[in-house]
Amino acid sequence: MNKIKFATAWLGGCSGCHMSFLDLDEKLLELANKIELVYSPIADVKEFPEGVDVTLVEGAVANLDNLHLAQQIRARSRRVVSFGDCAVTGNVPSLRNTLGVDDLLTAVYQEGPGRHPVGGGEILPRLLPKVLPLHQVIQVDAFLPGCPPDTERIWAAVSALLADEPLLLEPARRTFG
Amino acid sequence: MSKTIVIDPVTRIEGHAKITLHLDDQGQVEDARFHVTEFRGFEKFCEGRSFWEMPGITARICGICPVSHLMASAKAGDAILGVAIPPTAARLRRLMNWAQLVQSHALSFFHLSAPDLLLGMESDPAKRNLMGLIDRYPDVARNGIRLRSFGQKVIEMLGGRSVHPAWTVPGGVRDPLSQESRSQIQQMLPEALAITEQALDLLRSTADTYRDEEALYGNFPSLYLGLVTPEGGLEHYDGLLRVVDSDGTVLEPGLPLPRYREIIGEAVEPWSYLKFPFYRPAATRAAHGGAAETQYAAGMYRVGPLARLNVCDFAGTPRAEAELRDFRRLAPRGRPVSNSFHSHYARLIEILYSLERIAETLDDPAITDPRIRAHAEVNHLVGVGVSEAPRGTLFHEYQVDSNGILQRVNLIIATGQNNLAMNRTVKQIAQHHIQGGKVTEGILNRIEHGIRLYDPCLSCSTHAVGQMPLQVEIFDSAGRLVDRMARN
Numbered sequence: 057m058n059k060i061k062f063a064t065a066w067l068g069g070c071s072g073c074h075m076s077f078l079d080l081d082e083k084l085l086e087l088a089n090k091i092e093l094v095y096s097p098i099a100d101v102k103e104f105p106e107g108v109d110v111t112l113v114e115g116a117v118a119n120l121d122n123l124h125l126a127q128q129i130r131a132r133s134r135r136v137v138s139f140g141d142c143a144v145t146g147n148v149p150s151l152r153n154t155l156g157v158d159d160l161l162t163a164v165y166q167e168g169p170g171r172h173p174v175g176g177g178e179i180l181p182r183l184l185p186k187v188l189p190l191h192q193v194i195q196v197d198a199f200l201p202g203c204p205p206d207t208e209r210i211w212a213a214v215s216a217l218l219a220d221e222p223l224l225l226e227p228a229r230r231t232f233g
Numbered sequence: 234m235s236k237t238i239v240i241d242p243v244t245r246i247e248g249h250a251k252i253t254l255h256l257d258d259q260g261q262v263e264d265a266r267f268h269v270t271e272f273r274g275f276e277k278f279c280e281g282r283s284f285w286e287m288p289g290i291t292a293r294i295c296g297i298c299p300v301s302h303l304m305a306s307a308k309a310g311d312a313i314l315g316v317a318i319p320p321t322a323a324r325l326r327r328l329m330n331w332a333q334l335v336q337s338h339a340l341s342f343f344h345l346s347a348p349d350l351l352l353g354m355e356s357d358p359a360k361r362n363l364m365g366l367i368d369r370y371p372d373v374a375r376n377g378i379r380l381r382s383f384g385q386k387v388i389e390m391l392g393g394r395s396v397h398p399a400w401t402v403p404g405g406v407r408d409p410l411s412q413e414s415r416s417q418i419q420q421m422l423p424e425a426l427a428i429t430e431q432a433l434d435l436l437r438s439t440a441d442t443y444r445d446e447e448a449l450y451g452n453f454p455s456l457y458l459g460l461v462t463p464e465g466g467l468e469h470y471d472g473l474l475r476v477v478d479s480d481g482t483v484l485e486p487g488l489p490l491p492r493y494r495e496i497i498g499e500a501v502e503p504w505s506y507l508k509f510p511f512y513r514p515a516a517t518r519a520a521h522g523g524a525a526e527t528q529y530a531a532g533m534y535r536v537g538p539l540a541r542l543n544v545c546d547f548a549g550t551p552r553a554e555a556e557l558r559d560f561r562r563l564a565p566r567g568r569p570v571s572n573s574f575h576s577h578y579a580r581l582i583e584i585l586y587s588l589e590r591i592a593e594t595l596d597d598p599a600i601t602d603p604r605i606r607a608h609a610e611v612n613h614l615v616g617v618g619v620s621e622a623p624r625g626t627l628f629h630e631y632q633v634d635s636n637g638i639l640q641r642v643n644l645i646i647a648t649g650q651n652n653l654a655m656n657r658t659v660k661q662i663a664q665h666h667i668q669g670g671k672v673t674e675g676i677l678n679r680i681e682h683g684i685r686l687y688d689p690c691l692s693c694s695t696h697a698v699g700q701m702p703l704q705v706e707i708f709d710s711a712g713r714l715v716d717r718m719a720r721n
């Protein structure tokens with residue numbers, strides 16, 4: 057059997073959604089037979105590969121690195137899932153949206169000695185003026201809400217995706233938080 | 234021509250980071266930097282909210298150690314209320330904190346580092362991960378999954394969910410421990426202990442393979458900071474701040490936690506969103522009484538499992554105590570263990586310790602007592618909450634008005650405190666392995682392993698505003714980007 061090319065990515069989030077994914081526990085052993093993990097923060101491939109079947113994206117779009125990765129993911133994945141509340145709504149990272157980016161940077165770093173970091177060069181990505189949910193920057197095929205989504209939700213979603221079926225969450229599993 | 238190598242993103246760490254290596258004209262490593270590229274701004278956007286909300290919000294700083302933020306935040310809240318929380322509430326919080334130590338250390342050892350240790354630092358990058366481990370060493374992988382799951386289940390039984398439980402609150406905790414959960418945890422304990430003992434054997438069995446790394450990865454003198462009990466024992470939830478230097482001299486025997494600012498300063502650099510905390514007195518000395526900030530690197534200290542085992546006088550539980558004695562033999566008598574490579578070992582010892590403490594705590598019949606919360610209003614306008622996160626000491630400080638509305642928030646996160654040491658470690662490894670500008674994928678992974686030793690939680694450390702992927706870039710001596718390395 058051909059293994060499904062599976063990826064997970066991490067934009068502006070807390071990694072809690074990935075932790076909930078790892079909470080699948082022994083189901084991960086089962087999953088290892090069905091998927092090839094081609095890209096993930098827990099794996100070492102540095103460049104998002106071509107021809108991915110399913111990608112779960114945790115986190116909101118907060119800086120230019122996030123934005124570029126999101127676009128790459130879209131171009132190279134057949135199905136993209138907005139994984140968790142940060143990706144779906146912006147959630148906690150978007151709480152900074154009421155503040156201007158420059159004011160924020162100054163306020164956070166002003167106290168330390170030394171020059172404060174400025175994004176925009178080769179290394180530190182520029183922060184976007186507003187933190188955005190994933191579907192505002194790329195088209196998303198399915199939404200998996202929750203902060204984080206619990207393992208039942210994740211398993212229901214992963215099972216559907218691996219079977220190439222549409223992801224239909226029952227109403228009780230469409231909650232936030 | 235000199236150049237810069239970039240590792241982007243750094244993988245199998247919890248967060249977004251890059252590494253840049255700066256080579257001189259001869260292709261030798263002149264400098265190396267570890268960049269955190271994420272920024273989120275928690276300290277700022279929390280202003281104007283109520284301190285009651287803080288455990289729930291700050292938990293979202295990090296999905297790996299949300300419990301640490303819950304603890305520090307609730308403790309800062311206790312201080313604002315001015316209450317002594319019921320003894321059972323304090324013991325339940327400790328219980329959850331130990332459970333988190335188990336799950337987080339298991340994740341670091343099995344899920345993130347074992348692929349390097351067992352499959353090989355320079356093995357096929359496409360397989361050098363948890364899935365590859367499941368393939369080659371299914372029993373080890375299963376053990377890792379089971380041990381992490383033990384910690385997550387205990388957290389869930391106490392707090393209703395394994396990630397971001399809304400359970401600790403200023404004044405105590407929300408729900409007591411049921412008899413049923415108590416006996417369920419007791420039944421799960423023997424397996425968790427057995428897995429930990431096996432993991433210790435496994436680590437010992439790899440020791441010969443990694444003699445060189447042991448001697449080299451993060452081996453340099455520094456200060457160590459961590460909590461100890463008033464008697465000087467290993468501590469993760471409360472107690473006093475202790476600082477020890479590389480000769481084993483105790484610089485701070487036991488500073489009360491709210492006074493942390495007297496000894497910790499924070500510097501910033503334009504090339505990273507992660508701040509650089511330092512030990513003030515050492516920096517002041519180096520500056521000959523001038524501004525400590527100018528010599529802040531002289532105040533480099535390490536936190537986390539290695540530091541905690543270095544600063545304490547004893548562990549206090551039988552099995553962990555025996556291991557601690559073996560651990561101490563890794564350094565000359567009376568001196569701290571200065572190689573960060575031994576953090577793997579320190580983590581396993583702390584898992585053992587936590588499991589022993591969990592067992593002991595559950596044996597106390599008072600643990601199911603329903604009195605678990607103290608009620609009060611705002612009585613103090615400043616609250617400091619400190620606890621040991623898996624990666625090191627975590628500080629939350631809140632200033633509120635009389636309605637409890639936050640005026641100022643300061644968070645010092647564990648990983649940030651290892652920032653200077655992580656940079657030093659990256660440089661040390663790079664200088665050793667890179668000669669004449671020759672770099673391979675395997676070498677890049679070795680450099681990244683140097684970062685993994687600190688198990689950095691970058692989502693935490695960039696609570697400030699950000700997040701980090703790791704990449705290597707090579708710059709020439711004029712600072713021009715010459716090459717970019719991404720493993721693939």
Ligand code: SF4
Binds near residue numbers: 139140203
């Ligand atoms: S949705 Fe919640 S758990 Fe997931 S990344 Fe965002 S804050 Fe973390």
